[in-house]
Amino acid sequence: MVAMNMIQALRSAMDVMLERDPDVLVFGEDVGFFGGVFRCTEGLQAKYGKRRVFDTPIAEAGILATAVGMGAYGLRPVVEIQFADYIYPATDQLISEAARLRYRSGGEFTAPLTVRSPYGGGIFGGQTHSQSPEAIFTHVAGLKTVIPSTPYDAKGLLIAAIEDDDPVIFFEPKRIYNGPFDGHHDRPVTPWAKHPASEVPEGYYRIELGKAQIVRPGEAVTVVAYGTMVHVALASAELAGVDAEVIDLRTLNPLDIETIVASVKKTGRCVIVHEATRTGGYGGELSALVQEHCFHHLEAPVARVTGWDTPYPHAFEWEYFPGPKRVAEALRQAMEA
Amino acid sequence: MKNEMPLELHIPEPKLRPGDAPDFSDMPLSVAGAAPRPDTHANARDTHHLVYDLIRVLDPDGQAVGPWNPKLDPETLKRGLRYMLLTRAYDDRMQRAQRTGKTSFYMTCTGEEAVAVAQAMALDRGDMCFPTYRQQGLLIARDWSLVDMMCQIYSNSRDRLKGRQLPVMYSSKEAGFFSISGNLGTQFPQAVGWAMASAYKGDTRIAAAWIGDGSTSEGDFHHALTFGAVYRAPVLLNIVNNQWAISSFQGFAGGELTTFAARAVGFGLPGLRVDGNDFLAVYAATQWAAERARANLGPTVIELFTYRAAAHSTSDDPDRYRPAGEGKCWPLGDPVERLKQHLVTLGIWSDAEHAALIEELAEVVRVAGKEAESYGTLGTGPTVSASTMFDDVFKEMPWHLRQQRQQMGI
Numbered sequence: 115m116v117a118m119n120m121i122q123a124l125r126s127a128m129d130v131m132l133e134r135d136p137d138v139l140v141f142g143e144d145v146g147f148f149g150g151v152f153r154c155t156e157g158l159q160a161k162y163g164k165r166r167v168f169d170t171p172i173a174e175a176g177i178l179a180t181a182v183g184m185g186a187y188g189l190r191p192v193v194e195i196q197f198a199d200y201i202y203p204a205t206d207q208l209i210s211e212a213a214r215l216r217y218r219s220g221g222e223f224t225a226p227l228t229v230r231s232p233y234g235g236g237i238f239g240g241q242t243h244s245q246s247p248e249a250i251f252t253h254v255a256g257l258k259t260v261i262p263s264t265p266y267d268a269k270g271l272l273i274a275a276i277e278d279d280d281p282v283i284f285f286e287p288k289r290i291y292n293g294p295f296d297g298h299h300d301r302p303v304t305p306w307a308k309h310p311a312s313e314v315p316e317g318y319y320r321i322e323l324g325k326a327q328i329v330r331p332g333e334a335v336t337v338v339a340y341g342t343m344v345h346v347a348l349a350s351a352e353l354a355g356v357d358a359e360v361i362d363l364r365t366l367n368p369l370d371i372e373t374i375v376a377s378v379k380k381t382g383r384c385v386i387v388h389e390a391t392r393t394g395g396y397g398g399e400l401s402a403l404v405q406e407h408c409f410h411h412l413e414a415p416v417a418r419v420t421g422w423d424t425p426y427p428h429a430f431e432w433e434y435f436p437g438p439k440r441v442a443e444a445l446r447q448a449m450e451a
Numbered sequence: 452m453k454n455e456m457p458l459e460l461h462i463p464e465p466k467l468r469p470g471d472a473p474d475f476s477d478m479p480l481s482v483a484g485a486a487p488r489p490d491t492h493a494n495a496r497d498t499h500h501l502v503y504d505l506i507r508v509l510d511p512d513g514q515a516v517g518p519w520n521p522k523l524d525p526e527t528l529k530r531g532l533r534y535m536l537l538t539r540a541y542d543d544r545m546q547r548a549q550r551t552g553k554t555s556f557y558m559t560c561t562g563e564e565a566v567a568v569a570q571a572m573a574l575d576r577g578d579m580c581f582p583t584y585r586q587q588g589l590l591i592a593r594d595w596s597l598v599d600m601m602c603q604i605y606s607n608s609r610d611r612l613k614g615r616q617l618p619v620m621y622s623s624k625e626a627g628f629f630s631i632s633g634n635l636g637t638q639f640p641q642a643v644g645w646a647m648a649s650a651y652k653g654d655t656r657i658a659a660a661w662i663g664d665g666s667t668s669e670g671d672f673h674h675a676l677t678f679g680a681v682y683r684a685p686v687l688l689n690i691v692n693n694q695w696a697i698s699s700f701q702g703f704a705g706g707e708l709t710t711f712a713a714r715a716v717g718f719g720l721p722g723l724r725v726d727g728n729d730f731l732a733v734y735a736a737t738q739w740a741a742e743r744a745r746a747n748l749g750p751t752v753i754e755l756f757t758y759r760a761a762a763h764s765t766s767d768d769p770d771r772y773r774p775a776g777e778g779k780c781w782p783l784g785d786p787v788e789r790l791k792q793h794l795v796t797l798g799i800w801s802d803a804e805h806a807a808l809i810e811e812l813a814e815v816v817r818v819a820g821k822e823a824e825s826y827g828t829l830g831t832g833p834t835v836s837a838s839t840m841f842d843d844v845f846k847e848m849p850w851h852l853r854q855q856r857q858q859m860g861i
Contacts, residue, residue: 173673
């Protein structure tokens with residue numbers, strides 16, 4: 115075991131898979147010689163050569179299209195879209211092609227590709243470097259969507275994503291690349307080294323996709339979160355003084371419905387937290403599922419704490435971000451209902 | 452300087468519309484045999500005069516002339532003619548099947564048979580094709596089962612695509628024929644990715660992709676040329692310029708100002724502009740580009756200049772937007788008739804043999820059609836079980852799809 119931040123853990127996952135499988139290729143804008151703008155692929159080209167880890171033209175649709183073609187050939191491409199905000203030009207190749215290929219060809223052709231992309235705000239990135247577009251992809255039949263919240267999970271989930279025979283969107287919460295940011299932006303950030311989930315095996319291991327994790331057992335209210343918001347939820351429970359059970363989804367689609375339902379049936383209350391805009395967000399789907407499965411156990415309305423339905427405003431980041439104050443307030447309200 | 456003149460917005464307009472008499476008198480056509488043939492290892496720049504030219508081999512008398520003559524043996528020529536006629540016979544039957552309610556939709560490739568057939572024959576059997584919906588000739592020239600193709604058209608119980616795909620959106624990994632997408636142009640850069648993978652693996656197989664003149668406007672076209680050029684992918688990038696994108700003439704894809712082959716120039720790629728109704732020219736250009744790709748010299752852009760002689764699809768009526776009978780007046784003729792004329796000129800074919808072949812192929816298609824219909828048609832069934840609609844969304848079915856399948860009650 116070695117202490118790793120999330121960047122190192124992600125790099126280690128790609129390192130392990132490049133080593134194990136000659137059909138794994140890693141490419142994207144600036145990922146080759148330079149090692150990526152967030153340094154996730156640093157050193158991989160030097161180690162595996164530029165035929166396996168390389169830079170691409172600035173064309174997200176081209177990156178995804180070539181990955182689909184490579185997948186059809188039998189390779190296992192791992193591509194980086196530099197920011198999730200840049201993924202939109204590639205959505206035709208993702209939604210109409212990668213996600214549909216197995217289906218439309220009756221299983222003859224598949225697209226076993228992994229799309230890594232940093233997402234989320236809290237880094238003063240403004241509206242084009244801060245978005246959380248996960249709900250666009252959870253809506254698509256044929257795509258899996260994964261979001262880790264710790265270095266340990268990031269590595270195990272990324273390895274599972276690369277090994278998966280279906281296309282996986284792997285969104286990386288960039289605000290917690292270097293430390294488990296809990297939403298208290300006015301306090302210094304604790305580095306990952308002080309967090310138990312920074313202990314990461316150096317070799318191969320995988321975390322099965324579609325399995326959530328209870329990161330804080332509790333009796334009073336269930337909090338469903340993923341990515342950065344897992345840490346915000348934990349801080350919020352503390353702030354509110356509520357015995358919350360915090361579930362880290364880890365995989366959004368396919369969803370671990372059993373873990374959520376078991377928890378809500380126990381607590382009778384549910385608060386869903388995500389950074390993405392509210393309307394049409396994944397929280398709406400989660401909320402619907404909770405009421406479908408747990409209606410008779412609910413003692414309070416299912417609540418959502420989310421980003422506002424606006425673009426991510428540069429100067430008003432902390433007003434936009436669903437931080438501990440807002441989440442704690444939602445927890446208190448859920449308890450009072 | 453102050454601009455005194457009011458600005459004007461240009462909206463392209465084809466010269467002729469319904470009611471006008473077809474007229475191609477101002478279409479520049481080079482003389483067969485005149486276009487020079489650069490060495491396959493030539494610098495891309497040395498091909499760039501060809502993007503404004505037109506490579507032609509068959510002259511008006513049916514003789515094969517000039518440096519692009521691929522000098523095919525009589526058996527290959529006859530096979531080419533047979534595949535083109537088989538494609539035409541297949542189209543004819545499937546078109547009628549749609550008209551009689553046996554399927555929902557069909558698209559013929561009338562007038563464009565030489566493109567897919569000659570190209571399939573010039574490529575190796577293992578080379579991977581990323582076609583559009585109008586290259587059924589690739590499957591036919593690779594001796595793929597007509598019954599299998601028809602079962603897809605009928606979405607019947609033997610449809611390998613399980614009734615999921617619009618008719619003509621075939622897929623056959625075995626035939627090296629990539630699953631067709633209805634979103635146009637997407638396959639063009641995918642072919643580049645496949646070719647990159649083949650090169651990465653040290654394979655010997657190359658890729659070939661097709662796109663229509665209209666779809667060259669899509670970003671995917673640009674990405675294919677960029678990535679193909681950047682990584683020198685072993686791929687043929689074929690633009691089938693059949694003049695019409697449903698009702699929009701090629702002027703709406705930028706064809707008024709330059710040729711489609713000329714798109715190659717800005718990417719530093721070799722480009723060839725070819726008479727798409729000339730079987731020998733198409734074969735020769737494809738062979739040239741394939742040889743380059745196999746020598747690790749990267750992609751070639753080929754414009755196949757042709758005419759969509761029939762409607763876009765069974766849902767289209769071209770008489771509403773272009774002069775009636777234009778196809779019959781196309782100055783580059785009909786690909787089948789031209790190859791036939793060549794064979795007759797060579798003294799290895801006769802009108803009687805031609806008529807007999809047409810009859811034989813109609814029977815081949817009729818027999819295949821009967822067999823396919825015995826497995827069902829879209830109108831009457833049987834189809835595969837509707838419960839299979841939940842298969843292949845993912846490799847393993849997740850809980851929510853299992854639940855939805857139960858809810859559907861089948």
